[in-house]
Amino acid sequence: MIWSGEFHPFRLPSPDLWRDVLQKMKASGFNAVSLYFDWGYHTSKQGQYDFAGIRDIDRVLDMAAEEGLYVITRAGPYVNAELSRGGFPGWLVNQKAKARTDDPEYLAAADEWLSRVNKSIARHQLDNGGGTVILHQIENELGATGPTQQRYMRHLYEEARADGITVPIFHNDAGRHGRWVPASSQVPGTIEGPNDLYAFDGYPGGVCTIHNKLSKGTPAPDWGLYGPGGADGGASASPHTPGFAAEFGGGWFDYWGSNGMYPCNAVQRGLGYQRVFYGTNIANGISIENFYMTYGGTSWGWLPAPVVYTSYDYGAAIDEARNLRPKALELKQLGEFVQAVPDLARLEKARPVSISSSRVQVYHDRNPDTDARLLFVVHKPSNETTDDHFTITADLPDGHYAFPMELKGQDAKLLLAGVNLERQRLVYSTSELQTVLRHSDEDIALLYGRAGERGETVLRYQNEPRVTVLAGVVRFRWDSHRQDLHLNYIHGGLVRVRIDGGGRAPLLLLIGDTAEAQRFFRQGEALDRGPWLVRHAFVSGDKLVMTGDTKSGGEPLEVWAPACVRSVTWNGMPVAMTRSPSGSLVADLPLPGPHLVTLPDLTRATWRYHAGSPEAQPAFDDSGWIKTAGAPDHSTIRPPTGQPTLQMDAYGFHDGDVWYRGRFAGGADARHIALHYGGGGGGMLQLWLDGEFVGEDELPTGLARPITVGMAEFDLPAAAQKPGEHVLSVMVRPDGHNWDLETDDAHKEPRGLISASLSHPGGESFAVPVAWRIQGRKGGEELIDIARGPLNNGGLYGERKGWSLSGFDDSDWKTARVPAAGSFAGTAWYRTRFTLDVPKDDDATIGIEFGDPKMPRSPGRYRVLLFVNGWNMGQFIANIGPQRVFPIPPGIIDNHGANTLALAVTSDGESGDALEAVRLVTMHHVRGGVPVAMVEAPARLDR
Numbered sequence: 002m003i004w005s006g007e008f009h010p011f012r013l014p015s016p017d018l019w020r021d022v023l024q025k026m027k028a029s030g031f032n033a034v035s036l037y038f039d040w041g042y043h044t045s046k047q048g049q050y051d052f053a054g055i056r057d058i059d060r061v062l063d064m065a066a067e068e069g070l071y072v073i074t075r076a077g078p079y080v081n082a083e084l085s086r087g088g089f090p091g092w093l094v095n096q097k098a099k100a101r102t103d104d105p106e107y108l109a110a111a112d113e114w115l116s117r118v119n120k121s122i123a124r125h126q127l128d129n130g131g132g133t134v135i136l137h138q139i140e141n142e143l144g145a146t147g148p149t150q151q152r153y154m155r156h157l158y159e160e161a162r163a164d165g166i167t168v169p170i171f172h173n174d175a176g177r178h179g180r181w182v183p184a185s186s187q188v189p190g191t192i193e194g195p196n197d198l199y200a201f202d203g204y205p206g207g208v209c210t211i212h213n214k215l216s217k218g219t220p221a222p223d224w225g226l227y228g229p230g231g232a233d234g235g236a237s238a239s240p241h242t243p244g245f246a247a248e249f250g251g252g253w254f255d256y257w258g259s260n261g262m263y264p265c266n267a268v269q270r271g272l273g274y275q276r277v278f279y280g281t282n283i284a285n286g287i288s289i290e291n292f293y294m295t296y297g298g299t300s301w302g303w304l305p306a307p308v309v310y311t312s313y314d315y316g317a318a319i320d321e322a323r324n325l326r327p328k329a330l331e332l333k334q335l336g337e338f339v340q341a342v343p344d345l346a347r348l349e350k351a352r353p354v355s356i357s358s359s360r361v362q363v364y365h366d367r368n369p370d371t372d373a374r375l376l377f378v379v380h381k382p383s384n385e386t387t388d389d390h391f392t393i394t395a396d397l398p399d400g401h402y403a404f405p406m407e408l409k410g411q412d413a414k415l416l417l418a419g420v421n422l423e424r425q426r427l428v429y430s431t432s433e434l435q436t437v438l439r440h441s442d443e444d445i446a447l448l449y450g451r452a453g454e455r456g457e458t459v460l461r462y463q464n465e466p467r468v469t470v471l472a473g474v475v476r477f478r479w480d481s482h483r484q485d486l487h488l489n490y491i492h493g494g495l496v497r498v499r500i501d502g503g504g505r506a507p508l509l510l511l512i513g514d515t516a517e518a519q520r521f522f523r524q525g526e527a528l529d530r531g532p533w534l535v536r537h538a539f540v541s542g543d544k545l546v547m548t549g550d551t552k553s554g555g556e557p558l559e560v561w562a563p564a565c566v567r568s569v570t571w572n573g574m575p576v577a578m579t580r581s582p583s584g585s586l587v588a589d590l591p592l593p594g595p596h597l598v599t600l601p602d603l604t605r606a607t608w609r610y611h612a613g614s615p616e617a618q619p620a621f622d623d624s625g626w627i628k629t630a631g632a633p634d635h636s637t638i639r640p641p642t643g644q645p646t647l648q649m650d651a652y653g654f655h656d657g658d659v660w661y662r663g664r665f666a667g668g669a670d671a672r673h674i675a676l677h678y679g680g681g682g683g684g685m686l687q688l689w690l691d692g693e694f695v696g697e698d699e700l701p702t703g704l705a706r707p708i709t710v711g712m713a714e715f716d717l718p719a720a721a722q723k724p725g726e727h728v729l730s731v732m733v734r735p736d737g738h739n740w741d742l743e744t745d746d747a748h749k750e751p752r753g754l755i756s757a758s759l760s761h762p763g764g765e766s767f768a769v770p771v772a773w774r775i776q777g778r779k780g781g782e783e784l785i786d787i788a789r790g791p792l793n794n795g796g797l798y799g800e801r802k803g804w805s806l807s808g809f810d811d812s813d814w815k816t817a818r819v820p821a822a823g824s825f826a827g828t829a830w831y832r833t834r835f836t837l838d839v840p841k842d843d844d845a846t847i848g849i850e851f852g853d854p855k856m857p858r859s860p861g862r863y864r865v866l867l868f869v870n871g872w873n874m875g876q877f878i879a880n881i882g883p884q885r886v887f888p889i890p891p892g893i894i895d896n897h898g899a900n901t902l903a904l905a906v907t908s909d910g911e912s913g914d915a916l917e918a919v920r921l922v923t924m925h926h927v928r929g930g931v932p933v934a935m936v937e938a939p940a941r942l943d944r
C-alpha cells in the first residue's frame with residue numbers, strides 16, 4: 002500500500018527543514034510523500050526560470066529518497082492548492098489564450114515549465130532514475146472534459162513521456178465523476194483520458210461550526226468495494242487499476258475573517274476521524290491513499306489565493322510550527338499497520354460476518370492470494386457515537402469463531418484474522434496490530450487497544466507453547482483441539498508476553514493501550530519506545546545510531562535492535578543501556594530534555610520608524626512610472642469602453658501592492674469618485690487627493706469564498722473643484738489572484754484599479770478625464786531579489802527602497818515604541834533588531850505575535866506586512882483576523898543570532914488604529930531537530 006502525506010516545499014522556504022518534515026512523516030508511519038510544484042514560484046517573466054535555493058526541486062526529491070519515502074509528483078501546470086492563480090505564474094494572466102486548453106499560446110507557456118520540471122522529476126524516478134518517484138500527476142481536478150481539454154490532457158501526457166517521465170501517470174478527479182480514466186476502464190459514463198491510473202479526491206466528514214465546535218459530520222463514504230459502483234463510485238470508475246485517493250482530507254483550509262478554525266479542524270479531522278474514514282478507505286480496497294495536508298506550512302509572501310490567509314496550517318498532522326499533533330500519533334499506528342501487512346494491498350469482499358448489535362457493522366475483506374482477513378469494525382452509520390458491546394461471529398481461515406468486542410463512539414478497529422505475521426500465525430485478535438518485526442531469532446508484534454477495553458489474541462501453534470508474562474496481567478488458555486493459544490487481557494499500560502516453543506520462532510508480544518503503543522516508533526530494523534520523536538535508528542557496526550527529539554525532561558528510551566548491537570547513541574551522545582527481561586536495551590537515565598529558551602521582549606525594544614507613502618504627496622516625482630494607456634487587457638473584467646486599462650498585471654505588476662497617480666483638471670464635476678478595483682481576499686484601497694487622505698475601502702471578508710472585487714466610492718474634498726491640476730494617489734493591496742478551479746480563467750480577474758470614474762452626482766460617469774500612471778514592484782517582471790523570488794515583494798515605497806531588508810541603514814529614522822502611540826494614514830514602517838539565543842542542541846519555532854492572542858481580531862483597523870530578515874512572512878490584518886501569530890522557520894529567522902524585523906503598517910490614521918504590541922513567542926521547542934543553515938538572500942538591494 003502507498004500511504005502518503007501531502008507536503009508543499011514552497012510553503013516552507015527553508016530547505017533544510019524539508020528534511021525535518023520528511024523525517025517526521027516517515028516516523029509517523031508514511032511510506033510516501035506527495036509534492037505539488039508551483040509553476041509561478043519559479044518564474045517571474047516568461048522564459049526565465051529558477052530552480053535554486055528555496056526552489057531546488059532536485060534537493061527535495063533527493064531528501065525524500067534519502068529518508069526512504071516514495072514520492073508522488075504533481076507539477077500542474079495547474080495545481081489549485083489555495084495558491085494565487087492556482088500556481089500559474091503572474092505573467093500568464095496576460096495571455097489571450099484560455100488556460101487549461103490546447104490553445105497553442107497556453108501550451109507553449111505550459112511546456113516551458115513542464116519540460117524543465119518534468120526533466121528534474123525524471124532524474125529521481127524509482128524505475129528509471131536515481132530516486133523514489135513512483136507516480137506522477139498531470140493537471141489537477143480538471144472538470145471540463147470537452148475536445149479542447151481532451152487534446153490538452155493528451156498533450157500533457159505526451160509531454161511528460163517525452164521529458165522522460167516513465168512512472169505511471171494519473172490525474173485527480175475532483176469528487177468522483179469518473180473523469181480521465183484509463184482506456185482499460187470501459188465503465189459506462191466515464192470520460193477516458195490518456196492516464197495509466199484513475200485517482201479521485203475527497204474531503205468528507207464535515208468541518209467545525211463557525212464557533213469552532215465539533216460537528217457530527219457525515220458517515221464515512223464507501224468509495225471502493227462497498228460503494229455504489231460505476232463511474233461515480235470512486236475506485237469503481239477504473240476496475241482494473243488500484244483504488245487511488247489522490248487527496249483525502251487531512252484537515253481543511255481557513256479564510257480571512259474566520260474565527261480561526263485550524264485547531265478545531267485538526268480535531269474534527271483528527272483522532273477517531275482518521276480511524277473511521279481512513280479505515281473505511283482501507284476496507285474499501287483503496288490501496289493508494291494520500292492525505293492532504295500532512296504538513297500545510299505557510300503561504301508566505303504573496304503565495305496565498307484569496308481563499309486563505311498566511312497560515313496554511315490546515316489542521317494537519319504536523320502543525321505549521323512543525324509540532325506533531327496528537328493525530329500524527331494515531332496516523333503512525335495506521336501507517337505502521339498498513340506497512341506491516343502486505344496482504345492489505347489487495348483486498349476483495351469476504352463472506353459477511355454476524356454481529357450481535359445493529360449499531361455496529363463489520364467490513365470483512367480477504368486477500369485473494371493469501372486469504373488473510375481484514376475485519377473493519379465501525380459504527381453503523383459510522384459517525385454514530387454510542388459505546389457498544391457486542392459479539393462478532395465469523396468464518397475465518399482458521400475456523401469458525403465468536404468473540405466479544407467493544408467499540409466506543411468515533412472509533413473504528415482494523416482487525417486481522419488468519420494472517421501470517423513474520424513466523425507467527427494470528428488466528429484473530431480483537432486488538433489492532435501496530436507493527437511486527439523480526440528481532441534476531443524471535444518475532445516482535447506490537448498490538449494495542451483502547452484503555453480499559455477487553456482484548457483477545459489467538460495464535461496457532463503445532464503444540465502447546467510456553468507463555469511467560471513479563472509485565473501486566475494476561476490470562477492464557479491452550480485449546481489443544483484447535484491448537485490455539487488464547488490470550489485475554491484488559492488494555493492498560495504495556496503488557497509484555499513471551500511465547501516460546503509450539504513449533505514456531507519465539508514471539509515477544511507487546512500489548513499497549515493506545516497511548517502506550519503510540520510511544521513506539523518502528524525505524525528500520527529497530528523498534529523504539531519513549532522519546533517524543535525518533536528520526537533515525539540505524540545499525541552501524543555494533544552501534545545503534547539514533548537521532549530524534551525530546552520535548553520534556555524525563556523521556557525514557559527502550560530499543561529492540563538487531564543482536565549485533567552493543568551500544569546506542571542518541572543525537573551523537575553515547576547512552577548507557579541495560580538489557581531488560583524483554584530482550585530490549587533500556588537507557589539507565591532518561592534522555593535529556595530541551596533547555597530553557599528566553600526571548601527578547603519587543604515591547605521594550607527600540608524601534609525605528611518612518612512614514613512610507615510619499616506617493617500620496619502632490620510633489621512626488623512619478624515621471625518614471627508607467628502611463629496607463631493602450632496595454633492589451635485579457636482580464637475577465639474590462640473597464641467600460643473607451644477607458645484605459647488600469648489593472649496592474651497588464652503593466653507587469655502581478656503581486657503585492659500597487660500605486661496609481663492620476664492627474665485631472667479641477668472643476669465642478671470633480672465631486673465624486675468611484676474606484677472599481679480587484680483586491681482578492683480582504684484586499685483594500687486607499688485614496689488621497691493632493692496629499693490629503695480621503696479614505697480607504699476594504700473588501701468584505703468573513704466568507705469562505707470571498708468577494709474579490711469591489712467598488713470604492715468617495716466624495717472628494719472641495720479642493721477638487723478648484724481649477725488647476727490635481728493629483729489623485731491610490732494604493733491598492735491585492736491579496737492574491739483567484740484560482741482557476743472552474744476552468745473559467747478566474748485567475749485573470751483583474752487586480753489593482755479596474756476603472757475610475759470622476760463625476761458629479763447625477764451627472765455622466767467618467768465626466769472628468771484622469772491621466773493615470775502606475776507603479777508596482779521594483780523591476781516588475783525583471784526580478785530584483787532572485788533568492789526570495791517573485792512572490793516576496795510588491796510595490797510599497799519602502800520595499801522599493803530596501804527598507805524591508807536587514808542591511809538597510811535606518812539610523813537616521815526616528816525612534817519609536819511598539820505598541821505604537823498613534824497611527825498614520827497610509828503605510829508607516831517600523832524596524833527593530835533582536836538577537837535569539839536558542840541553544841544549539843535545540844530546535845524551536847519562534848513566532849511573531851500581534852496584539853491579544855485570545856481574540857480572533859482587534860477593534861483597531863490596520864494591517865501589517867511582516868518582513869523577517871527581508872522575507873515577507875505574511876500579513877496580519879488586525880480588524881479581519883484570525884491569524885495573529887506567524888511562525889518563522891529557522892533558516893529564515895536566525896535562532897542563534899541577530900535578526901531584523903520590518904513591519905509595513907497600513908492604516909487610515911484614525912486614533913485606535915495603531916499597531917498593537919508585537920511579541921516573540923515560542924511555538925515549538927524540542928531538544929533535537931535537524932541541522933539548519935540560514936537561507937542565503939541579499940541583505941540590501943543589489944540591483
Ligand code: GAL
Nearest residue numbers: 080081082083141142202254
Ligand atoms: C482540492 C485541490 C487542492 C486543494 C484542495 C483543498 O480540490 O486539488 O489543490 O485546493 O482541494 O485544499
